[in-house]
Amino acid sequence: xxxxxxxxxxxxxxxxxxxxxxxxxxxxxxxxxxxxxxxxxxxxxxxxxxxxxxxxxxxxxxxxxxxxxxxxxxxxxxxxxxxxxxxxxxxxxxxxxxxxxxxxxxxxxxxxxxxxxxxxxxxxxxxxxxxxxxxxxxxxxxxxxxxxx
Numbered sequence: 001x002x003x004x005x006x007x008x009x010x011x012x013x014x015x016x017x018x019x020x021x022x023x024x025x026x027x028x029x030x031x032x033x034x035x036x037x038x039x040x041x042x043x044x045x046x047x048x049x050x051x052x053x054x055x056x057x058x059x060x061x062x063x064x065x066x067x068x069x070x071x072x073x074x075x076x077x078x079x080x081x082x083x084x085x086x087x088x089x090x091x092x093x094x095x096x097x098x099x100x101x102x103x104x105x106x107x108x109x110x111x112x113x114x115x116x117x118x119x120x121x122x123x124x125x126x127x128x129x130x131x132x133x134x135x136x137x138x139x140x141x142x143x144x145x146x147x148x149x
Contacts, residue, residue, distance in 0.1 A: 008051075015048040018051065022047070024098075028088075049061040054140060068122075096108055118142075122140060
């Protein structure tokens with residue numbers, strides 16, 4: 001059975017997805033606020049590497065950019081933002097349709113489930129302060145059966 005990374009199109013497929021998602025969130029009046037203070041010029045490449053590692057691909061993100069702690073800290077200390085999360089998930093689903101219009105439903109659902117889980121749990125766990133995020137977190141791995149423990 002192929003990994004979710006492979007089913008998503010590998011590194012190139014995830015890069016196209018990250019680029020499409022980034023375009024969509026920048027155009028969204030609510031989600032774009034998260035990027036209003038700027039973003040890394042290689043945001044899409046870094047995001048694709050993060051997703052690749054989480055979905056069973058190479059550990060490029062951890063080797064080149066940081067660990068889960070650094071990612072979660074970037075997303076922490078901003079208070080609750082359920083509407084932004086909901087809209088970011090909708091942008092993800094739309095980006096999937098943009099780049100992979102004929103993607104099979106099992107793959108689409110599994111990718112949606114991963115993004116929803118990451119957005120509503122891991123990335124929104126520390127509302128009060130980024131300082132609350134513990135050190136040494138590893139990037140969570142997601143498979144066809146959900147979160148790998």
